[in-house]
Amino acid sequence: MRNICLSLFLTIFCFSAFAQQYSISGRVKNIEDGEDLIGAIVKLESGGGAYTNQYGFYSITVSKGQHKVTYSYFGYQDQTLEFNVTKDTVINIELVPEADEIEAVTVSAEKEDSKVENKEISVVKMEMKDIKEIPVIFGEVDVLKTITLLPGIQSGGEGSTGINVRGGGQDQNLIILDEATVYNASHLLGFFSVFNGDAIKGLEVYKGGIPAKYGGRLASLIDIRMKDGNSKQFAGAGGVGTISSRLTLEGPIIKDKSSFMIAGRRSYADLFLPFAPDETVQQSTLYFYDLNLKSNYKISDNDRLYLSGYFGRDVFGLGNLFGLAWGNATATLRWNHIFNQKLFANFSLVYSDFDYGFSIDFDENTNIAFDQNITDYYGKADFIYYANTKSTFTYGGQLIYHDFNPGTFTALEDVQQLDKRKAFESAIYIDHNYEIDARFNIRYGLRYSAFANMGGTLYEYVKDENGQPISDLTQETEYDNAQISNYFGGLEPRASVSYNLNTLTALKSTYNRTIQYIQQASNTASAFPTDQWFSSNNNVKPQIADQVALGLFKNFKKNFETSVEVYYKWMQNQIDYREGANLFFNDQLDGELLFGKGWSYGAEFFINKTSGTTTGFISYTWSKSMRQVDGINFNDPYPTNFDRRHNLSVVVSQKLGTRFVLSGTFVYNSGNPFSPPVGKYFYQDGWNNIYGSRNNYRIPDYHRMDLGLTLKPKESEKRFKSSWNLSVYNVYNRENPYAIYFPEANAEQAEKFGVKEGDTIAVQVALFKIIPSLTWNFEF
Amino acid sequence: MKLNKIILVLTAFIALTACEQLVQIDLPQGAQTIAVDAEISTDLRPWKVFITNTQAYYNQDTVAGVEDAIVVISDDDGNVDTLEHVENGEYRTINSRQCVPGRTYTLDIQHNNTLFSASELCRFQYDIDTFLSFFIPETNGFIQKGYYVFEVANEYEPDGDYYLWKIYRNDTMLDGFGLILDEDQNREVSFFNLNIDPNDIEKSIREDSISPRPFPFNFKLGDTVEIEQFCINKKYYEFLIELQNQQNRSGTPFDPPPANPKSNISNGAFGYFSVVNIKRASTIILE
CATH class of the missing domain: 2.60.40.1930 (Macroglobulin (MG2) domain)
Structure with a gap:
């Protein structure tokens, strides 16, 4: 704390000493519900300007005299103020939504031309109201599924909310909800994401050009923000859908001073289980629920507190016998403080927990149970110093305490416990954004991250012929909990430049290094909640990625944005697994791991029509993602499970009259690589498959079209409004391959497929055929 | 509880619409x-x-x-x-x-x-010392009421031995669990019956210390039960485990990447050459 105060003092002193000008600062909000508007543009007529930060705060520096300032935000009416500045001035603005624009499906909620004006590259920002217009499976709005329609972001596959960003693994994305890490972002094993659309304000995805403020994962930052809660009036929203229902209530606690938001959701997928042919399935329970809470309190004009929390759980039961549950819980307490008109700060205390457990109850006295969890506690301090109109500094630090319980196994009274692990992860950073002139902008920063394992047992392993650890131990060393058992640290430079060729065209480039110290042990294409998180240690070096990206952004007419980005990424210390690796309840996990390198590259194309009666976007990505790990694939490079050459998404939204909106999505992906048999051999009275090189074949291509029709309420003065949404997933009933397997036909398969028993066959499984769904949404 | 079963049920409501079809794939050879x-x-x-x-x-x-x-x-x-x-x-x-x-x-x-x-x-292995049946009078959750067998045998070497058992009921090898593999980590073949006192089985039952693996079969009075205990090498054990795993895979994204079980035969041949030491014991299920 002393250091923070000292740095704060120095900053204020240094910059104040040279300040000859005045500041205009304040917050930009939505007039209807008082929500902060993030990324709103504050533009000076005389040149220069600023964007509001994540708390809707802005600060610009002007000289003494008359100034004209325009506040704008996409989907809202501009507001221009003219005033004479003779001292530091606070201007809080409330913008009025343009009712007509609410229907548009747009990716960026910023002002038209903002992609060119905005200096960022490899970033996607979406507001919830836009995401809600895109048709989705089972009528359930899903922010994670929606972002996979964008270039460079791939879905983990049907029935998965896992995502892969620019050739990175699913555990290489940092997903944060109001700053708290969400370790498992999926419900029902990946069919839904944990983010309730009604509770979410919007999100930002950094595929590259990650600001120095963030770190800890290699591939991306997915920053999801909850709504603050309507500070003007009590309001509610909800929906009744085919799979789940939800209700959100929000309102002022003390008008314009404090507000709350509470949102709940519960699925009832298990209502369908009695119709299943399998008796075991009929007796099962299967549901999820989640709860989002947020409240904020304005202590003074310069101080504001936010408290937010998430709690979600998946529950699965097989008769009375077997129970399985997992869930996230997060809590974030934030204090915004405006030290002066140039210095904005936020301090956060965060708790995040993911736990997973199952139990088997044989009878009253006989049961076994398994539990594992990862809990993080962290503190953060972030400062934004608006030095002048051209120069903004962002700096701060964070300290995370990780508490890993890889597994507790209880059978009757016998308890087996895998080594609990504790670690500190910390970082300090500084980032400087400097507008050299109206055309040329640079942002550069440096992050130093460090990681220390505390206590525990360190294992030394016998090395195989490639120098990789193998599961026989040579040495065990125990450490006290207060002792650092090993330590890592590294510098992560970040830089971006942008150059506006003219008002409609910009060229941007970025480089960033990211380091990742914790990862998930998953040997499958889709991660399970059971897959344990583990940290870097004496055997597992931190993962490091270096990425460069170059982009050309061009706007046409008034409402077409286009962009092309190319990237190349190098990844060190990538992890793969020995054949037959045992990753479950294994204290000596490192002996199952293999280490190598990865690289990925690609080109991303994007066309976005932002306004008019027809809106939408086309996104196409050509990409390649490779790994080379000694001990796998004869030490040759191999494509990752998610290496897809072509990814195309087309999203269109068409207004029909005043009340109907028709929207459609078309998705086309190259098939995922997999390793089919290249032959068979006879052993012990049966055929056994022979496998060749890793991922040497691709399943057939994936494509699908979804349609959605929304009927909006009539214009009226009534507060209660409801709308209907009809979505049809996979309208042309394409049987996309979910899995292909290669069995020796048993009697049942022989009869079903008309082959001889014992024939070796290929069977394709398709999950979702055409699925219509109807959702009734309301708000008041 | 097999993870595969869990996946089956978790995805069951989806499976109402899912379908399987035979496909002809132009496979690499x-x-x-x-x-x-x-x-x-x-x-x-x-x-x-x-x-x-x-x-x-x-x-x-x-x-x-x-x-x-x-x-x-x-x-x-x-x-x-x-x-x-x-x-x-x-x-x-x-x-x-x-x-x-x-x-x-x-x-x-x-x-x-x-x-x-x-x-x-x-490998060396000792004869099976004890092979007896016993009765579990109440279904206790882990196991149904009925007659079971257990064995006790000493381990020849202090480490590294792996076993495979075949169990016959009246000369018929039992299906499903006929082949049981167990990595013997506790230096004693009777790992799962460690607490059974052959001289006082009833006491063991009273103290709830019976878990009749590796022979989880429920026998009837009068059955002749024979076991064959194969003392095998670690590499063969791993080969068999991997072979079983391969046969259980269903190709979903939740499967690990497939790999060939590691043969002990040089120059890229498939299959295995195993050398096993077999011990046998039998008992008749009596009251």
């Missing part, structure tokens, strides 16, 4: 080689080695035996046997043979100018 199925043991009988050609995946012809190989089994005591081809890839010794614990056996197959070779040690 690996080079043809041989597969070997050979097991020699401490039982006195002619040694047999089956050698077959690997086949394209979609080739549905019956397995093609390799008929022109030279097959020799030798041991480190200087004994050499050349096996003769009988039919369709089956080679055998003319006379009965039995492995001697402590010796290492080598299989050499000369075929198409390639030598395929494998060596395995025949």
Whole structure:
């Protein structure tokens, strides 16, 4: 704390000493519900300007005299103020939504031309109201599924909310909800994401050009923000859908001073289980629920507190016998403080927990149970110093305490416990954004991250012929909990430049290094909640990625944005697994791991029509993602499970009259690589498959079209409004391959497929055929 | 509880709309080689080695035996046997043979100018001390009421032994669990019955310390139960485990990448040459 105060003092002193000008600062909000508007543009007529930060705060520096300032935000009416500045001035603005624009499906909620004006590259920002217009499976709005329609972001596959960003693994994305890490972002094993659309304000995805403020994962930052809660009036929203229902209530606690938001959701997928042919399935329970809470309190004009929390759980039961549950819980307490008109700060205390457990109850006295969890506690301090109109500094630090319980196994009274692990992860950073002139902008920063394992047992392993650890131990060393058992640290430079060729065209480039110290042990294409998180240690070096990206952004007419980005990424210390690796309840996990390198590259194309009666976007990505790990694939490079050459998404939204909106999505992906048999051999009275090189074949291509029709309420003065949404997933009933397997036909398969028993066959499984769904949404 | 079952149920409501279909895939094809199925043991009988050609995946012809190989089994005591081809890839010794614990056996197959070779040690193991039945009077959650068997045997070496059991009820090998593999980590074959006192079984039952693995079968009065206990090598154990895993996979994204079980035969042949020490015991289920 002393250091923070000292740095704060120095900053204020240094910059104040040279300040000859005045500041205009304040917050930009939505007039209807008082929500902060993030990324709103504050533009000076005389040149220069600023964007509001994540708390809707802005600060610009002007000289003494008359100034004209325009506040704008996409989907809202501009507001221009003219005033004479003779001292530091606070201007809080409330913008009025343009009712007509609410229907548009747009990716960026910023002002038209903002992609060119905005200096960022490899970033996607979406507001919830836009995401809600895109048709989705089972009528359930899903922010994670929606972002996979964008270039460079791939879905983990049907029935998965896992995502892969620019050739990175699913555990290489940092997903944060109001700053708290969400370790498992999926419900029902990946069919839904944990983010309730009604509770979410919007999100930002950094595929590259990650600001120095963030770190800890290699591939991306997915920053999801909850709504603050309507500070003007009590309001509610909800929906009744085919799979789940939800209700959100929000309102002022003390008008314009404090507000709350509470949102709940519960699925009832298990209502369908009695119709299943399998008796075991009929007796099962299967549901999820989640709860989002947020409240904020304005202590003074310069101080504001936010408290937010998430709690979600998946529950699965097989008769009375077997129970399985997992869930996230997060809590974030934030204090915004405006030290002066140039210095904005936020301090956060965060708790995040993911736990997973199952139990088997044989009878009253006989049961076994398994539990594992990862809990993080962290503190953060972030400062934004608006030095002048051209120069903004962002700096701060964070300290995370990780508490890993890889597994507790209880059978009757016998308890087996895998080594609990504790670690500190910390970082300090500084980032400087400097507008050299109206055309040329640079942002550069440096992050130093460090990681220390505390206590525990360190294992030394016998090395195989490639120098990789193998599961026989040579040495065990125990450490006290207060002792650092090993330590890592590294510098992560970040830089971006942008150059506006003219008002409609910009060229941007970025480089960033990211380091990742914790990862998930998953040997499958889709991660399970059971897959344990583990940290870097004496055997597992931190993962490091270096990425460069170059982009050309061009706007046409008034409402077409286009962009092309190319990237190349190098990844060190990538992890793969020995054949037959045992990753479950294994204290000596490192002996199952293999280490190598990865690289990925690609080109991303994007066309976005932002306004008019027809809106939408086309996104196409050509990409390649490779790994080379000694001990796998004869030490040759191999494509990752998610290496897809072509990814195309087309999203269109068409207004029909005043009340109907028709929207459609078309998705086309190259098939995922997999390793089919290249032959068979006879052993012990049966055929056994022979496998060749890793991922040497691709399943057939994936494509699908979804349609959605929304009927909006009539214009009226009534507060209660409801709308209907009809979505049809996979309208042309394409049987996309979910899995292909290669069995020796048993009697049942022989009869079903008309082959001889014992024939070796290929069977394709398709999950979702055409699925219509109807959702009734309301708000008041 | 198999994870596969969990996935099945978790995805069951989706599976209401899911469907399976036969597909013809233009598969890449690996080079043809041989597969070997050979097991020699401490039982006195002619040694047999089956050698077959690997086949394209979609080739549905019956397995093609390799008929022109030279097959020799030798041991480190200087004994050499050349096996003769009988039919369709089956080679055998003319006379009965039995492995001697402590010796290492080598299989050499000369075929198409390639030598395929494998060596395995025949491990020591003690006789099974005790093989008895007992009755569990109440279904206790882990196990149904009924008659069960357990065994006690000492471990010859302090570490590294792996076992495979076959269980017969009235001379019929039990299906499903007929082949049980267990990594013996507790230095005693009777790992799962560690707390059973053979002299006072009832006490063990009262104290709830019976968990009748590795023989989770419910027998009837009068059944003759026989077990064969195969003492095997770690590599063979891992081969069998991997073979079982491969056969259980369903190709979903929740499967690990497939891999060939690691053979002990050189030069890229598939299959395994195993040398096993077998001990037997039997009992009749009585009241």
